[in-house]
Amino acid sequence: MIKLLTIIGARPQIIKAAALSRAIKNKFADKIQEVIVHTGQHYDENMSQVFFNELDIPHPNYNLNVGSGSHGKQTASMMEGIEEILLKEKPNGIVLYGDTNSTLAAAIAASKIQIPIIHIEAGLRSFNKSMPEEINRIVCDHVSTLLFSPTKSGYTNLLKEGFKDNNQPPYTFDNPKIYHCGDIMYDNSLHFSKIAEQKTTILKDNDLQQGNFILATIHRNNNTDEPLRLNALFNAMNRISTENKIKIILPLHPRTAKLLVQHLSSELYHTIKTHEYIKILSPVSFLEMIALEKNAQLVMTDSGGVQKEAFFFHTPCIILRSETEWVELVNCGSAKIADADEIKITDAYKHFTSMKNLQFPDLFGDGNAAEFICGEILKLTKFE
Numbered sequence: 001m002i003k004l005l006t007i008i009g010a011r012p013q014i015i016k017a018a019a020l021s022r023a024i025k026n027k028f029a030d031k032i033q034e035v036i037v038h039t040g041q042h043y044d045e046n047m048s049q050v051f052f053n054e055l056d057i058p059h060p061n062y063n064l065n066v067g068s069g070s071h072g073k074q075t076a077s078m079m080e081g082i083e084e085i086l087l088k089e090k091p092n093g094i095v096l097y098g099d100t101n102s103t104l105a106a107a108i109a110a111s112k113i114q115i116p117i118i119h120i121e122a123g124l125r126s127f128n129k130s131m132p133e134e135i136n137r138i139v140c141d142h143v144s145t146l147l148f149s150p151t152k153s154g155y156t157n158l159l160k161e162g163f164k165d166n167n168q169p170p171y172t173f174d175n176p177k178i179y180h181c182g183d184i185m186y187d188n189s190l191h192f193s194k195i196a197e198q199k200t201t202i203l204k205d206n207d208l209q210q211g212n213f214i215l216a217t218i219h220r221n222n223n224t225d226e227p228l229r230l231n232a233l234f235n236a237m238n239r240i241s242t243e244n245k246i247k248i249i250l251p252l253h254p255r256t257a258k259l260l261v262q263h264l265s266s267e268l269y270h271t272i273k274t275h276e277y278i279k280i281l282s283p284v285s286f287l288e289m290i291a292l293e294k295n296a297q298l299v300m301t302d303s304g305g306v307q308k309e310a311f312f313f314h315t316p317c318i319i320l321r322s323e324t325e326w327v328e329l330v331n332c333g334s335a336k337i338a339d340a341d342e343i344k345i346t347d348a349y350k351h352f353t354s355m356k357n358l359q360f361p362d363l364f365g366d367g368n369a370a371e372f373i374c375g376e377i378l379k380l381t382k383f384e
């Protein structure tokens with residue numbers, strides 16, 4: 001039996017963790033013991049607890065309750081708490097997801113006390129170091145022992161950064177192993193897709209039918225914190241929804257919700273708040289999100305996860321950033337980068353509403369990435 005310690009903290013990591021916990025429960029319960037640590041980076045009921053209830057994720061063994069704060073303060077208090085737990089639990093390895101401050105804190109804490117790091121979603125790059133996540137993912141990859149990339153481009157990025165593709169075990173910090181293994185969020189989307197249709201009422205509650213609404217999300221710091229960009233995004237949504245008489249459903253991250261009144265011009269703020277077609281919701285559950293993504297005419301988002309889920313459900317996507325880590329989506333034509341640029345966004349909308357036969361090739365594995373990852377962890381790592 002090996003002990004894995006899993007770190008979660010932000011919304012997307014909690015959702016991702018469901019895939020590995022499910023694989024452990026179904027196939028590896030006699031071989032892997034999972035200890036879950038929630039850093040408390042996200043803490044509102046609809047940013048955290050809702051996912052445990054809905055996705056059958058084990059209750060965390062620890063919650064550090066760090067809450068919000070500046071990058072340095074938040075990361076430092078996570079590191080302190082994680083180090084203490086690692087010294088007590090002495091796990092054989094630590095599982096880290098993605099690129100948040102929770103990922104970074106755990107990567108630094110674990111590497112300094114020589115606990116092997118398993119990084120899931122390794123290799124993704126925006127090539128834009130003004131993004132806090134880019135720093136987090138680069139640091140985490142470079143102190144990891146097993147690196148699981150969901151995409152071919154992520155794997156190639158790792159090779160370019162000096163990782164080897166034919167090195168032999170034993171794998172260590174100094175001899176890390178990289179994989180291209182498919183996406184655990186594809187596993188989750190397939191697994192929860194049917195359940196989402198049966199269990200949610202969000203479409204009915206909001207009078208939505210397939211194809212008669214746009215789903216939008218905005219939370220990226222350079223969009224929320226820069227008034228010019230935030231105004232451009234809401235101007236674009238105002239224009240598209242009014243001109244096309246189409247509803248926009250906007251489950252809003254608390255970060256964005258707090259900044260709307262501060263950063264939108266007072267006229268635009270009033271327009272949005274009283275809009276006939278734009279409906280702002282509190283963050284929704286993952287099952288509700290799947291129902292929205294599956295049925296939307298189109299998705300507009302700056303979220304990494306939402307871009308990809310749109311693709312999984314064959315919905316075109318306008319990316320509200322100047323670049324993406326998920327380059328495959330853009331390369332196959334099902335997503336378009338439009339930045340926070342009103343003209344590019346409205347043009348992209350026209351493009352997708354006049355396009356037929358978009359391509360959504362199988363790029364993200366076969367829905368069993370989490371089982372593959374567990375198998376490799378057991379097979380290849382000499383933990384002791």
Ligand code: UD1
Nearest residue numbers: 010011012041042043044047068069100101132133254255
């Ligand atoms: C974080 C991640 C980002 C990820 C996102 C997923 C970092 C650097 N960023 O960004 O990569 O895409 O999570 O959602 O780790 N807040 C609440 N309630 C909560 C959580 C946050 O009100 O439960 C508000 C607080 O005002 C907080 C702000 O949102 O200051 C930002 O939260 P934070 O976790 O620092 O960053 P995110 O923008 O959520």
Ligand code: UDP
Nearest residue numbers: 011012251283284285286289303304305306
């Ligand atoms: N999500 C959700 N409810 C929402 C918005 C997003 O369940 O109201 C899910 C979404 O389906 C995806 C994940 O949260 O699985 C993405 O998280 P987010 O957009 O916060 O972060 P990112 O993926 O950009 O890091």
